[in-house]
Amino acid sequence: MSSPSTGATDDYSTTEHFITAAVFIGIYVSIFVYVWRVRSQIQSSKDVCPDSQFSTLTMDKFLDDMEREKPIRFTSQQLWIATDNFANLLGSGGFGAVYKGMFSNGTMVAVKVLYGSSDKRIEEQFMAEVSTIGRVHHFNLVRLYGFCFEQNLRALVYEYMENGSLDKFLFGEDKKLGFQQLRSIAVGTAKGIAYLHEECQHRIIHYDIKPGNVLLDAKFLPKVADFGLAKLCNRENTHVTMTGGRGTPGYAAPELWAPFAVTHKCDVYSFGMLLFEIIGKRRNLARNVPESQEWFPTWVWKMVETGNSVELMMVCGFEDKDKDKIERMMKTALWCVQHRPESRPSMSIVVKMLEGALEIPTPPNPFPAYLMESNVVPNNNNISSSTTWNDTSLL
Ligand SMILES: Nc1ncnc2c1ncn2[C@@H]1O[C@H](COP(=O)(O)OP(=O)(O)O)[C@@H](O)[C@H]1O
Numbered sequence: 055m056s057s058p059s060t061g062a063t064d065d066y067s068t069t070e071h072f073i074t075a076a077v078f079i080g081i082y083v084s085i086f087v088y089v090w091r092v093r094s095q096i097q098s099s100k101d102v103c104p105d106s107q108f109s110t111l112t113m114d115k116f117l118d119d120m121e122r123e124k125p126i127r128f129t130s131q132q133l134w135i136a137t138d139n140f141a142n143l144l145g146s147g148g149f150g151a152v153y154k155g156m157f158s159n160g161t162m163v164a165v166k167v168l169y170g171s172s173d174k175r176i177e178e179q180f181m182a183e184v185s186t187i188g189r190v191h192h193f194n195l196v197r198l199y200g201f202c203f204e205q206n207l208r209a210l211v212y213e214y215m216e217n218g219s220l221d222k223f224l225f226g227e228d229k230k231l232g233f234q235q236l237r238s239i240a241v242g243t244a245k246g247i248a249y250l251h252e253e254c255q256h257r258i259i260h261y262d263i264k265p266g267n268v269l270l271d272a273k274f275l276p277k278v279a280d281f282g283l284a285k286l287c288n289r290e291n292t293h294v295t296m297t298g299g300r301g302t303p304g305y306a307a308p309e310l311w312a313p314f315a316v317t318h319k320c321d322v323y324s325f326g327m328l329l330f331e332i333i334g335k336r337r338n339l340a341r342n343v344p345e346s347q348e349w350f351p352t353w354v355w356k357m358v359e360t361g362n363s364v365e366l367m368m369v370c371g372f373e374d375k376d377k378d379k380i381e382r383m384m385k386t387a388l389w390c391v392q393h394r395p396e397s398r399p400s401m402s403i404v405v406k407m408l409e410g411a412l413e414i415p416t417p418p419n420p421f422p423a424y425l426m427e428s429n430v431v432p433n434n435n436n437i438s439s440s441t442t443w444n445d446t447s448l449l
């Protein structure tokens with residue numbers, strides 16, 4: 055016969071066993087889930103980062119840096135590989151030779167290998183370019199992806215521009231660019247320079263605006279290149295006194311060749327000279343043309359002064375429907391090359407002039423008397439030669 059107390063004890067021990075078993079099962083399941091999770095985490099991390107994909111990660115970092123708009127430091131070996139041992143020469147200028155290259159992710163680049171007789175010269179050029187272009191991003195300015203600074207190789211790595219430089223299409227055999235395309239190249243170039251002058255944290259003077267430094271992408275959209283001569287110039291300190299000659303003859307402003315204060319207006323002058331060449335699709339100075347047309351800018355001045363551009367329109371092959379736009383471009387160019395820097399407009403005004411957002415007064419004669427024929431009397435149309443453009447009145 056079983057006593058009631060014994061039954062209660064049995065019940066108690068059954069419950070105890072049940073709880074103990076449940077705790078064990080719980081612990082077992084938790085351990086199982088934990089181990090399963092850790093294993094699957096290890097497996098998934100293996101999926102993302104196997105050793106074999108290390109180079110992909112390097113490329114990801116490269117793309118990250120590109121996205122963060124920070125110039126990347128390349129090794130000379132990376133550039134040897136990207137350019138296939140510098141096999142494809144795109145061209146060369148005063149400071150180096152430019153080679154076509156491609157990174158393993160398909161990014162096309164132009165690698166400018168710097169040369170020079172003295173290390174100091176190379177270093178100055180190098181530091182100027184890296185610190186200026188590396189800070190600047192605008193649709194109409196060539197991007198600097200990175201650089202290499204090693205004893206055996208000092209190079210700058212730029213975005214690749216499929217159609218090369220504008221001079222080829224203005225002066226070479228291939229004159230396929232129509233008036234509308236050339237006009238938008240002029241506007242885009244002006245916007246790029248305006249950004250350097252007016253929108254960067256520190257004003258950047260280019261010093262070498264010329265057709266060879268306007269590069270064209272696959273769609274012939276223009277980007278200003280080659281900040282090799284650019285210097286960072288604090289906005290407050292608008293005047294930089296130059297110690298040596300700069301720029302390219304034919305484009306360099308008069309103040310660059312004289313011991314006078316140089317400002318960003320020297321780029322406006324060079325842009326004006328470039329604009330004449332865009333209008334004429336010829337070099338400003340030509341020998342195989344009638345004498346009166348030899349120097350294109352003075353010929354343009356005569357057309358604007360007399361208000362009769364028929365001859366120029368014919369010689370340059372312009373259509374009548376574009377007459378207003380061409381006259382606008384001619385007047386803008388004449389304003390840009392005014393002898394006195396303060397008479398030249400700012401580049402943002404130049405953009406407005408070209409785009410038609412601003413009425414352009416007839417410019418005064420920008421050229422010294424020795425460039426003009428003696429029978430030509432400049433008609434300044436009430437615009438005094440001391441006219442100054444107020445940079446703050448962007449209208
Ligand atoms: N980013 C680029 N993409 C494509 N071609 C380029 C690039 N940079 C330069 N080039 C080519 O290399 C040539 C030489 O350039 P550069 O050394 O800057 O000399 P310069 O400006 O005096 O002509 C240019 O005329 C152009 O045809």
Ligand SMILES: [Mg+2]
Nearest residue numbers: 147266267280
């Ligand atoms: Mg250049």
